[in-house]
Every structure is written in structure tokens, then in C-alpha cells.
Amino acid sequence: MPTIHWFRRDLRLADNPSLLAAVEAARADDGLVVPLFVVDPVLSATAGAPRLAYLTHSLRALDESLGGRLVVRHGRPRDVVPAVASEVGASQVHVTAATEPYGRRRDEGLSLVRTGSPYAVAPGRLLTRGGTPFQVFTPFRRAWLDHGWAPPAPRPTGSPWAHLRSDSIPVPPATDVRLPPAGEAAALRRWQEFLRDGLARYATDRDRPDLDGTSRLSVPLKYGELHPRTLLAGLPASADVFRSELAWREFHADVLWHHPTAAHTSLRDVVPDDAWAAGRAELAAFAAWAEGRTGYPIVDAGMRQLRALGWMHNRVRMVVASFLVKDLHVRWQRGAEHFMAWLVDADVSQNQLNWQWVAGTGRDAAPYFRVFNPVTQGRTFDPSGSYVRQWVPELRGVDGVAVHEPWRLRTPPDGYPAPIVDHAVERKVALDDFHRARD
Ligand SMILES: Cc1cc2nc3c(=O)[nH]c(=O)nc-3n(C[C@H](O)[C@H](O)[C@H](O)COP(=O)(O)OP(=O)(O)OC[C@H]3O[C@@H](n4cnc5c(N)ncnc54)[C@H](O)[C@@H]3O)c2cc1C
Known part of the structure; x- marks a missing residue:
């Protein structure tokens, strides 16, 4: 049988x-x-x-x-x-x-x-001592580590596969995105390569979009070409930072398990409804953001990396998401939808809950009043400006860290837009909206 x-x-x-x-x-x-x-x-x-x-x-x-x-x-x-x-x-x-x-x-x-399940510990399994779902990441991670996981299961031996008629594998749709190599063998190779060359530097390099400092394993994890258990079993005890990132993945899946509506709806509202851009203003702001022409180089570099690779560095995902929500006052759901359309690792739990984290509407989220400054973020995490120059060709002639503020140059670079908004002004608008909701 x-x-x-x-x-x-x-x-x-x-x-x-x-x-x-x-x-x-x-x-x-x-x-x-x-x-x-x-x-x-x-x-x-x-x-x-x-x-x-x-x-x-x-x-x-x-x-x-x-x-x-x-x-x-x-x-x-x-x-x-x-x-x-x-x-x-x-x-x-x-x-x-x-x-x-x-x-x-x-x-x-x-x-x-x-x-x-696709997780080391199945979503929904861990509860607080009071028997309720975890609201905060750090105690979740502690409980997750205490719970532990089974060792990796062996690969089936032999070739016990039945022979049956099959429809064809769909033809891949046309896309200009440069896709990474797919499949289990490629994923295992990438993991071995990262263990050998990347892991030791991960804690210091992981926030630097200008370096190849992260594992790029979100894609194989999304499709299950690798299971996180395989990664956890291969990690040395000292790899706390990388293990913690995997714990974030499990935390978001757990939150979505308990709150399926979080895929579409804020877990809590942070600003009044009238704070959000609407109509033509929203459309124009969203289009500039999505096309990478906001005039803020780190934001534009990220949005163009997304279109080129179907992947964006985590630090820059946070910066562009904050910019859309807090500088352009566009609801996180619009940004999340765009990411779902373009990311190869697009995953409803990781994407929607990370958007909610940045927007300040999620569980254990960044507070709404913490607004990322795109210039400071650029100067700190892309200190030589090489990430921006890689993705924004109009700025390739600008040397060093000055690339993060092209509007200060004596001769503004040809073809690159002026900032579509003034960050200092929009930050204040976002904070006023936030306080208005609390009055
Ligand atoms: C707005 C926004 C949207 C995002 N959307 C997605 C998404 O759709 N799919 C997705 O897999 N990740 C998403 N992330 C999380 C994170 O950006 C990516 O997992 C990471 O950039 C993938 O690159 P990497 O594999 O090289 O990461 P590494 O730094 O090498 O991390 C190792 C693994 O840890 C996990 N991880 C790392 N950071 C996070 C995080 N913040 N949240 C949850 N898990 C994490 C991922 O599985 C990742 O592969 C999003 C983050 C933000 C801020």
C-alpha cells in the first residue's frame, strides 16, 4: 500500500x-x-x-x-x-x-x-507560565532555548518513490530579478560556505549592507530547502547572535499562529486614522518609494536592490519600511504588499510581523516614536557609501560618505532627485500624530 x-x-x-x-x-x-x-x-x-x-x-x-x-x-x-x-x-x-x-x-x-513544522519549535507550542502566548521576544527566546529541538532527521535511504503520471513543472514566469541558485544541494552549500567564511564575522558585519555579512539563507528557509533544525545543530555554542535571529523567525511565526489577523491588521493602532496619506498624495509617495526615487540614497539603494535581487539587506529593510510609514505616512500594509510581490523570501509571518515591528504596531515592536533617520542610518551602516554607489548609478561619481547627503554637494548629481520630503519635518508630523492618539 x-x-x-x-x-x-x-x-x-x-x-x-x-x-x-x-x-x-x-x-x-x-x-x-x-x-x-x-x-x-x-x-x-x-x-x-x-x-x-x-x-x-x-x-x-x-x-x-x-x-x-x-x-x-x-x-x-x-x-x-x-x-x-x-x-x-x-x-x-x-x-x-x-x-x-x-x-x-x-x-x-x-x-x-x-x-x-517549518520551525524548530512548532508555533503555538510555547506558552508563558500563566499559559498565555508570549508578547515579548526575550522571554520567548529563553523558553525556546529551554524547550530545545530534536536532532536533524536522516535522509531516507534507497529510492522508495512510486512511478506515477505527473503534470509538468510550471514554466517560470519572466522576471528580471537575478535569482539565487535553488534547491536543497545549493542551500546546503551556502550554509557550509557561511559556516566556514561568514559566521565568525556575523555579529560584527550583519548590520552592514555594504558587506556580504549575512547568510542569505532566508530564501532556502522560506521554501524549506533547509530546516532551521539543521542550522541549529551545526551552530557552535558561541553563535548566540545568529541563533537569536533564527529565534526571531520563530517568534514571528508564533505571533501569527496566535493572531492570524496580524497578516492584514495592526495588532494595535498607534496613530489616528486621519494620520495616513490618502488619494493622490499617497499614490505619488508610494510610487517614489517603490521605484527608489525618494532622494534619500539609502532608501533608494534598498528599493533598487529589491528589484534587482528580490532580496534586501535586513538593516535596509528596516530603514525603507520606517521611511514609508513615518516619513511618507503610508500604511505598513501597502509596503508589506510590495515586499510580498518582490521578495524571493517573502513570507507572510516574517514579512507582516517585521513590518508591524517597524511600524510600532506589532508585539514587542520598535516604539512608534523611534523614527529611523535615513542619513544617520546610511552614514553608520554604509560608512564608505559603497552600498549606495552599487545600487544608485546616478551617485557613482560621489566619493565617500558624502553620498548619503547629495543635496549638500556643490553640484548636485545629474538625474538624481531632490528629497521628496524633509525628514526633520515629517518626523515631527509622525510624533505629533502619535501623541495626538494618546491625548
Ligand atoms: C520590513 C521587513 C520585512 C521582512 N520580510 C521578510 C520576509 O518576507 N521573509 C523573511 O524571511 N525575512 C524577512 N525579514 C527579516 C530579515 O530582513 C530577513 O530574514 C533577512 O534579511 C534575510 O537575510 P539573511 O538570510 O542573509 O539573514 P541573516 O542575517 O543571515 O539571518 C539568518 C536567518 O535568521 C532569520 N532572520 C534574520 N533577521 C530576521 C528578522 N528580523 N525577523 C525574522 N527572522 C530573521 C532569517 O530566517 C535569516 O535567514 C524582513 C525584515 C523587515 C525589516
Whole structure:
């Protein structure tokens, strides 16, 4: 009797407890495993082209590692999964549990064997001593470390994959985004490379967008080409800063588990409703931000890096998000939507909760009154200006840190816009709005 393993956000063979459970159940019955991927029209319609293109490359890599046996079917999972199960007479459909709002809704009512989640500790599992969800990161991280996690699961041995008709892997949509190499093997290579060359410098370099100082593993983590357990098992005890970043990923997933509406709605309101830009003013501000022509070099560099790579450095994500919300007074949801369209690592829990963190509306968020100054941020974290020069060609002729304030140059660079707003003025507007909500 065969079993099915339905791949979703776990596009790997190693350290995949659900896949292993499917293989073991099939072997106990002298059967094979159907490795299934369902191309869900709901996700295809909502994911941006960079994500869809990356997914198709990742599926090809997965198919290769399965010896060409990946079974792809197009359609609504609620129709396709039971249909494949009855086509092959499968006794069980194994999955890694979905923890985000759409995945949870999609899986409702389907008969599934859930093993593990995309996190080291499943969202929802940790509670405070009082039995309530964690509101604050530091105690969450402590509880997460105390709880611990299982060691990585072994890769299934042999080739227990059934042979079944498959639809084709979708053709990747056209995109100008330069995608990173996809698939489990590429992810493991990147991880080894980072362990060897990056980890020792991570705590000092991670905030520097001008250096290659971070792991770039958010993409494989998003698609489950790597599981965080694999990373945690390979980390030396001294790697607290990197471990903490993984804990943030788990914290955001936990917050979304308890508050699914946080995908769209602020967890708390910080300014009156009339504080937000509306109509044409909002459209114009948003377009300048999205296209990287605000006249603030670090903001524009980040927005252009996003369009070129489908990825942006974390420090710059914070700066551009703060600029949109607090300098341009555009709601965080608009920015989050843009990120979802362009980021290859776009992930509803990480994206929406990080936006809420910057906007001051989330759990344990940056206070609303802490407004990032784009010039100070640029001077501090891109001290030679090389990040800006890399992404904003109009500023390539400006040497050194002066690149962060082109409006102070005797001859303003050709073709680069003047600042669309005055940061000092807009900061005050944001703070007044914040105080108004408290009066
Ligand atoms: C406005 C905004 C939106 C974001 N949207 C996303 C998103 O859609 N998807 C996403 O994966 N990350 C998101 N992040 C978090 C973070 O920017 C990226 O995870 C990180 O830049 C990825 O690069 P890296 O893998 O080189 O990170 P590293 O610095 O190497 O970190 C290692 C891993 O830790 C985790 N991590 C690091 N920083 C954070 C963080 N602030 N929150 C949660 N996890 C973190 C990621 O899984 C990352 O891969 C967002 C941050 C901000 C401020």
C-alpha cells in the first residue's frame, strides 16, 4: 500500500521528518511513496513573479533529487490531494504542518498525517507560565532555548518513490530579478560556505549592507530547502547572535499562529486614522518609494536592490519600511504588499510581523516614536557609501560618505532627485500624530 508525501514548504529530502514518516509507513506495508507537489492556483495568483520563478527552479531540483519521480498536479489541493490518494489507493497523506493562515485553512477538513513544522519549535507550542502566548521576544527566546529541538532527521535511504503520471513543472514566469541558485544541494552549500567564511564575522558585519555579512539563507528557509533544525545543530555554542535571529523567525511565526489577523491588521493602532496619506498624495509617495526615487540614497539603494535581487539587506529593510510609514505616512500594509510581490523570501509571518515591528504596531515592536533617520542610518551602516554607489548609478561619481547627503554637494548629481520630503519635518508630523492618539 503506497503512502503520499505532499511537499509544501519542505522542498528537501534531508531532515524532513514528515517525508521520513511517509517512507517508514510505506515500507511497513511493502509500499512506495508518492512524492506529490500541488500547483495551487490560489498561491500562483497571489505570489510575485520572483517567488514563482524561484519555486519552479526549486521544484526542478527536488525532482532531480527524487530521480525524476516528483508528481506534480495542478488544481485546488482540496480536490487534487484526495483524488491522487484514491488513484493510488494510498493509506495516508503525510505533510509538514502548515502554520500560517492560508495553509491552515487549506488543510482544514483534509485527512492528513502531520509531522513537524517549518520551525524548530512548532508555533503555538510555547506558552508563558500563566499559559498565555508570549508578547515579548526575550522571554520567548529563553523558553525556546529551554524547550530545545530534536536532532536533524536522516535522509531516507534507497529510492522508495512510486512511478506515477505527473503534470509538468510550471514554466517560470519572466522576471528580471537575478535569482539565487535553488534547491536543497545549493542551500546546503551556502550554509557550509557561511559556516566556514561568514559566521565568525556575523555579529560584527550583519548590520552592514555594504558587506556580504549575512547568510542569505532566508530564501532556502522560506521554501524549506533547509530546516532551521539543521542550522541549529551545526551552530557552535558561541553563535548566540545568529541563533537569536533564527529565534526571531520563530517568534514571528508564533505571533501569527496566535493572531492570524496580524497578516492584514495592526495588532494595535498607534496613530489616528486621519494620520495616513490618502488619494493622490499617497499614490505619488508610494510610487517614489517603490521605484527608489525618494532622494534619500539609502532608501533608494534598498528599493533598487529589491528589484534587482528580490532580496534586501535586513538593516535596509528596516530603514525603507520606517521611511514609508513615518516619513511618507503610508500604511505598513501597502509596503508589506510590495515586499510580498518582490521578495524571493517573502513570507507572510516574517514579512507582516517585521513590518508591524517597524511600524510600532506589532508585539514587542520598535516604539512608534523611534523614527529611523535615513542619513544617520546610511552614514553608520554604509560608512564608505559603497552600498549606495552599487545600487544608485546616478551617485557613482560621489566619493565617500558624502553620498548619503547629495543635496549638500556643490553640484548636485545629474538625474538624481531632490528629497521628496524633509525628514526633520515629517518626523515631527509622525510624533505629533502619535501623541495626538494618546491625548
Ligand atoms: C520590513 C521587513 C520585512 C521582512 N520580510 C521578510 C520576509 O518576507 N521573509 C523573511 O524571511 N525575512 C524577512 N525579514 C527579516 C530579515 O530582513 C530577513 O530574514 C533577512 O534579511 C534575510 O537575510 P539573511 O538570510 O542573509 O539573514 P541573516 O542575517 O543571515 O539571518 C539568518 C536567518 O535568521 C532569520 N532572520 C534574520 N533577521 C530576521 C528578522 N528580523 N525577523 C525574522 N527572522 C530573521 C532569517 O530566517 C535569516 O535567514 C524582513 C525584515 C523587515 C525589516
